[in-house]
Amino acid sequence: xQAFIPGSYHEDGTFTWLNRKGIAFTHPFLDxxxxxxxxxxxxTRTGTSAELLLWAxxxxxxxxxxxxxxxxxxxxxxxxxxxxxxxxHIVLSEAPVLDQLLPHTPxxxxxxxxxxxxxxxxxxxxxxxxxxxxxLCYYESLRQLFPGVPFILLYREPLAVLHSQQRQRxxxxxxxxxxxxxxxxxxxxxxxVLDTYFANVLHRYYGLALEMAATxxxxxxxxxxxxxxxxxxxxSAFTQTALTPTWRDAAYIRSSxxxxxxxxxxxxxxxxxPPPAFxxxxxxxxxxxxxxxxxxxxxxxxxxxxx
Numbered sequence: 058x059q060a061f062i063p064g065s066y067h068e069d070g071t072f073t074w075l076n077r078k079g080i081a082f083t084h085p086f087l088d089x090x091x092x093x094x095x096x097x098x099x100x101t102r103t104g105t106s107a108e109l110l111l112w113a114x115x116x117x118x119x120x121x122x123x124x125x126x127x128x129x130x131x132x133x134x135x136x137x138x139x140x141x142x143x144x145x146h147i148v149l150s151e152a153p154v155l156d157q158l159l160p161h162t163p164x165x166x167x168x169x170x171x172x173x174x175x176x177x178x179x180x181x182x183x184x185x186x187x188x189x190x191x192x193l194c195y196y197e198s199l200r201q202l203f204p205g206v207p208f209i210l211l212y213r214e215p216l217a218v219l220h221s222q223q224r225q226r227x228x229x230x231x232x233x234x235x236x237x238x239x240x241x242x243x244x245x246x247x248x249x250v251l252d253t254y255f256a257n258v259l260h261r262y263y264g265l266a267l268e269m270a271a272t273x274x275x276x277x278x279x280x281x282x283x284x285x286x287x288x289x290x291x292x293s294a295f296t297q298t299a300l301t302p303t304w305r306d307a308a309y310i311r312s313s314x315x316x317x318x319x320x321x322x323x324x325x326x327x328x329x330x331p332p333p334a335f336x337x338x339x340x341x342x343x344x345x346x347x348x349x350x351x352x353x354x355x356x357x358x359x360x361x362x363x364x
Contacts, residue, residue: 060076060077060078061074061075061076061077061102061172062074062075062077062091062094062172062173062175063075063109063154063169063172063173064091064094064095064101064153064154065091065153065154065157066154066157066158066162066165066169070105070106070162071103071104071105071106072103072104072105072106072108072109072154072169073101073102073103074101074102074103074104075091075094075095075101076094076097076101077090077094080093080094081177082141082147082148082149082150083141084150085134085137085138085150085317085318085319086134086150086151086317087149087150087151087152087153087173088151088153091153106162106165109165109168109169109172110165110168112168112172113167113168113169113171113172114168116171116172116175117175117176118170118171118172118174118175118176118184119147119174119176119181119182119183119184120174120184121170121174121184121185121186121203121206122146122183122184122185122206122207122296122298123185123186123206123207123208123209123292123295123296124185124186124187124188124199124203124206124207124208124209125137125185125186125187125188125208125209125210125211126188126190126192126193126196126208126209126210126211126266126269127187127188127190127210127211127212128190128193128211128212128213128218128259128262128263128266129190129218129222129227129229129230130213130217130218130221130222130227131211131212131213131218131281132211132213132281132285132288133187133190133211134150134187134317135285135311135312135315136187136211136285136288137150137185137187138311138319139285139288139289139308139311139312140185140289140292142304142307142308142311143183143301143304144178144180144181145180145181145182145183146181146182146183146184146185146298147173147174147181147183147184147185148184148185148187149170149173149174149184149185149186149187150187151187151188151189152169152170152173152186154169154173155169155170155186155188155189155192156189156192159192159195159198159199160195160236160237163195163198163199163202164202166199166202167202167203170184170186183296183298189229190227190229190262191229191235191237191238193261193262193265193266194237194238194261194265195237196208196265196268196269200273205275206275207275207276207277207295207296208269208273208275208276208277209276209277209279209292209295210266210269210270210276210277210278210279211279211280211281211288212262212263212266212278212279212280212281212343212346213280213281213282214281214282214328214340214343215256215259215263215332215336215339215340215343216328216330216332216336216340217281217328218259219252219255219256219259219336220326220328221325222255223252226251226255229255229258230251230254230255230258231251231254232250232251232254238258238261241254241257241258241261242254242257243257252333252335253335256335256336256338256339259336259339260338260339260342262339263339263342263343263345263346264342266278266342266346267342267345267346267349270346270349277291277292277295278346278349278350278353279291279292279350280347280350284312285308285312286305286308286309286312289305289308
């Protein structure tokens with residue numbers, strides 16, 4: 058089963074398996090890799106959850122080095138692209154099967170990740186799993202599933218995140234598209250519905266981030282403003298992953314380009330306007346999180362405040 062990956066999970070408890078032979082996980086998002094697998098005339102198969110567990114138990118897979126959480130539009134896609142520049146790294150960026158399993162059958166997540174993290178050339182030594190932003194809501198389940206695994210949280214000023222969503226909105230910024238965020242939609246609020254809804258989403262994200270920072274002894278906080286090379290330095294120390302000169306040089310070049318569009322130089326208009334009133338709760342939580350991050354002991358590798 059080395060060449061097969063779980064492409065999707067179905068309500069009847071079965072998985073669709075795709076042949077990924079010859080396709081590397083180098084796309085900005087894993088669903089792009091899955092699409093590439095589907096477009097080839099290679100056999101697929103259907104398997105049960107029981108088969109998943111059996112296959113995962115004997116798979117030659119890399120265990121998780123770190124799980125990456127984020128608040129969206131904060132550089133997480135670029136970060137995953139930088140991590141993937143080292144051929145010894147497997148990077149799973151927003152795996153669709155993770156989104157399908159977490160709400161109902163989280164106990165299958167470790168096995169699914171093992172199948173996705175199978176070694177292809179035998180040299181892989183690290184696995185970085187970038188979650189979707191709303192997977193912050195499943196933090197407790199993921200921590201129970203992966204005790205002791207380093208967790209990384211990347212975040213950004215709420216107003217900058219909002220401005221990015223206004224230019225092109227993601228699923229979690231549109232009411233009704235992400236079920237776990239549905240309670241945050243105030244149906245009685247008819248003024249600027251999309252923006253006020255997303256402000257509620259950000260407030261929820263930052264509230265969860267504060268809970269993580271208060272209780273998790275294996276959490277690294279990273280701010281967008283620190284910049285890509287600083288992220289890599291901290292992640293290298295936090296996960297004990299060597300930042301080689303070759304990887305560093307490649308990352309420096311790649312960091313000048315857009316995370317989602319690798320061939321496009323990155324540029325973004327500066328945010329100068331004050332945050333609107335409906336964003337104030339998220340802004341307050343952001344500053345609380347920043348106080349925690351900046352008060353951490355330098356070199357400790359952990360930016361939390363708990364045990």
